[in-house]
Amino acid sequence: MAERIIELRDIKKSYGQVYALGGVNLSVDRGEVVGLIGDNGAGKSTLIKILSGVVRPTSGEILVRDKPVTGWSAARSRDAGIETVFQDRALAVQQTIVRNIFMGRELTGFMGWLKVNKEIEEASRLMREIGFTSKVFTPHSIVGQLSGGERQGVAIARAIYKQAELIILDEPTTALSLTETAKVFHFVRQVRAGGRSILFIGHNIHHVFDIADRFVVMDRGKVALTADRSQIKSAEELINFMEDVAHPGGLPGLHEAGEAEQRVR
Amino acid sequence: MSKTMEPDLESPLGAHGGSARKEWRHPSDHWLRGFVLDNRASLGTLAVFIVMMAVFMAANPTVFTTWYLYSSVLTTLPVALFVVVPLVFVVTCGEIDLSFPATMGFASWVFSLVVQAGYDPFLGIAAALVTGMLLGFLVGSLVVYGGLSSLIATLGMNFLLRGLIQIINEGKSMALTGLADTPAYKIFSSQVFGIPVQIFWAIAFVVLSAMLYNRHRFGAQVKVVGDNPDSAQQMGIDVKRVRVKVFVFVGIGAAIAGTFSVMINFTWWPTAGDGYLLPVLASVFVGGTPTWGGIGTVAGGAIGAVTVSFIQTGVVAAGLSGFYVQFFNGLIIILSLLGHKWNQARYR
Numbered sequence: 001m002a003e004r005i006i007e008l009r010d011i012k013k014s015y016g017q018v019y020a021l022g023g024v025n026l027s028v029d030r031g032e033v034v035g036l037i038g039d040n041g042a043g044k045s046t047l048i049k050i051l052s053g054v055v056r057p058t059s060g061e062i063l064v065r066d067k068p069v070t071g072w073s074a075a076r077s078r079d080a081g082i083e084t085v086f087q088d089r090a091l092a093v094q095q096t097i098v099r100n101i102f103m104g105r106e107l108t109g110f111m112g113w114l115k116v117n118k119e120i121e122e123a124s125r126l127m128r129e130i131g132f133t134s135k136v137f138t139p140h141s142i143v144g145q146l147s148g149g150e151r152q153g154v155a156i157a158r159a160i161y162k163q164a165e166l167i168i169l170d171e172p173t174t175a176l177s178l179t180e181t182a183k184v185f186h187f188v189r190q191v192r193a194g195g196r197s198i199l200f201i202g203h204n205i206h207h208v209f210d211i212a213d214r215f216v217v218m219d220r221g222k223v224a225l226t227a228d229r230s231q232i233k234s235a236e237e238l239i240n241f242m243e244d245v246a247h248p249g250g251l252p253g254l255h256e257a258g259e260a261e262q263r264v265r
Numbered sequence: 266m267s268k269t270m271e272p273d274l275e276s277p278l279g280a281h282g283g284s285a286r287k288e289w290r291h292p293s294d295h296w297l298r299g300f301v302l303d304n305r306a307s308l309g310t311l312a313v314f315i316v317m318m319a320v321f322m323a324a325n326p327t328v329f330t331t332w333y334l335y336s337s338v339l340t341t342l343p344v345a346l347f348v349v350v351p352l353v354f355v356v357t358c359g360e361i362d363l364s365f366p367a368t369m370g371f372a373s374w375v376f377s378l379v380v381q382a383g384y385d386p387f388l389g390i391a392a393a394l395v396t397g398m399l400l401g402f403l404v405g406s407l408v409v410y411g412g413l414s415s416l417i418a419t420l421g422m423n424f425l426l427r428g429l430i431q432i433i434n435e436g437k438s439m440a441l442t443g444l445a446d447t448p449a450y451k452i453f454s455s456q457v458f459g460i461p462v463q464i465f466w467a468i469a470f471v472v473l474s475a476m477l478y479n480r481h482r483f484g485a486q487v488k489v490v491g492d493n494p495d496s497a498q499q500m501g502i503d504v505k506r507v508r509v510k511v512f513v514f515v516g517i518g519a520a521i522a523g524t525f526s527v528m529i530n531f532t533w534w535p536t537a538g539d540g541y542l543l544p545v546l547a548s549v550f551v552g553g554t555p556t557w558g559g560i561g562t563v564a565g566g567a568i569g570a571v572t573v574s575f576i577q578t579g580v581v582a583a584g585l586s587g588f589y590v591q592f593f594n595g596l597i598i599i600l601s602l603l604g605h606k607w608n609q610a611r612y613r
Contacts, residue, residue, distance in 0.1 A: 086499075090496055090499070091493065091496060092488070092489045092492035092493040092496055092497070092559065093492065093493070093612060094488075094492045094559040094560045094610075094612075095488060095489060095492055095559070099485060099488065099489065102485075103489050103496065103497065103500040103502070104486075104489075104497065104500035104501040104502040105500070105501070106482045106485050106486075108481075108482050112481055112482040112483065113476075113480055113481055113482075114480050114481060114482060114485065116480060142610060142612070144610070144612030145610070145611075145612060158500075
């Protein structure tokens with residue numbers, strides 16, 4: 001069995017009387033792409049914040065490589081190799097790809113002078129690793145001149161440079177066109193092929209369905225469904241399931257309640 | 266569906282072998298084109314300078330062959346260069362510093378006091394540098410940790426520090442007659458083959474700063490902080506510390522500039538440095554550093570300073586009256602800005 005990068009057990013998070021998460025179980029294995037789906041307010045962003053250590057859970061257990069971790073924090077999260085890539089805030093768009101990859105971790109030698117050649121070599125290696133082989137772009141290209149999908153690629157390359165084992169992609173394809181989405185998928189597959197894991201968070205169920213090995217559907221602070229790729233035949237099945245979860249009584253004109261849930265099981 | 270969404274990229278495995286440099290060519294095939302693209306802002310500034318000089322020379326070719334004209338520019342230009350270059354860092358970092366004239370006055374005042382008290386000028390220079398650093402740190406901390414607008418806060422500090430100088434000195438200047446015989450003067454302010462020696466120090470300063478800007482962690486972090494402070498913070502850069510550092514750098518530059526101007530004139534005035542505010546700011550932006558932060562050019566800023574300092578001399582030498590100087594100042598600034606806007610890289 002593949003190594004378990006991280007496991008959350010019965011994680012609860014409450015803000016005062018309000019439960020953002022009411023007992024979530026989630027695990028990610030090495031080399032796995034987990035698709036996290038859920039409506040607005042389902043608790044996805046709270047879960048990301050807990051994974052990245054920005055927010056502490058009210059109760060529950062966190063295991064890194066099957067070992068329970070106490071005092072979970074942003075530093076612990078980084079040590080565990082978890083890196084979150086946010087959609088827009090991540091990159092300095094007027095700088096080159098090299099400068100973005102090494103942002104805050106410049107390769108320096110004597111007295112802080114940059115090792116320019118070494119940085120270019122390392123950036124080339126990283127770009128190759130995630131499948132960034134377009135001849136039009138080089139490590140010297142300005143990030144602002146790249147397309148949306150390629151920018152995600154730069155952010156992913158940077159996460160890999162930081163030795164990330166699990167990369168959390170927060171809505172990486174939401175604002176992207178089909179071709180750009182395909183580029184992001186290409187990068188994600190390359191990262192998986194390199195033995196790293198990805199938690200892919202998305203609104204668009206079709207996107208998540210196309211890329212994930214396993215699906216986790218969240219609803220109102222709980223995991224409503226965890227299913228392997230092999231258990232689900234089509235994206236429509238997932239969509240139906242989500243509609244049923246959201247509207248247990250069924251909506252007028254829609255299929256009967258519970259039907260999709262039964263099919264999934 | 267997933268078949269049609271398969272990306273049309275080359276196989277990543279096909280790109281192995283060969284050194285990184287060969288594999289990732291510059292966007293432009295030819296090195297010259299790459300050089301031009303990488304340095305488009307500073308080359309644009311150079312073009313502005315060449316065109317301007319050509320116009321002046323066409324108006325009056327004889328004056329521009331006289332050495333005196335260049336010699337006078339070369340005496341005052343270095344002083345400006347020592348503040349223009351650090352200001353490029355500040356503007357790149359997304360801030361502005363209008364307090365440097367007062368810092369020049371303050372640091373050179375300390376230098377003059379030390380020299381007048383009979384100490385070695387080298388000690389005076391050291392004291393001036395420390396003063397500049399402290400004032401830069403003070404201004405920077407006020408802006409960064411006080412969370413103030415750098416435009417207003419540094420303007421306020423400029424008045425405040427200048428006012429302090431005026432209150433204490435009551436308008437009296439200081440003559441440093443003994444300076445000419447000291448080794449410090451020979452090293453920093455004499456002439457070599459008829460060329461004022463301070464221009465060599467200024468060029469060394471520009472070159473070192475350009476390397477700091479392009480090839481050092483400090484420059485890299487300044488650019489990133491000016492470009493996207495949120496991202497820089499997230500990646501573990503101490504954004505506030507970087508911001509304070511650029512103000513300290515301006516303090517150092519202003520201290521050197523102030524000291525040089527006193528050494529040139531053998532006299533310190535309570536107004537020392539005041540006249541540099543607008544020309545220096547104009548030089549930074551004529552040089553091609555945009556106002557919004559994240560990018561800039563040290564070489565361009567230096568060429569901008571050369572351009573600005575030649576306007577006044579050029580206008581008069583070309584046979585126009587002094588009344589034309591301001592008009593030409595404005596014309597060059599506006600034309601340069603238009604040129605840089607047209608010349609800059611375009612983003613998606």
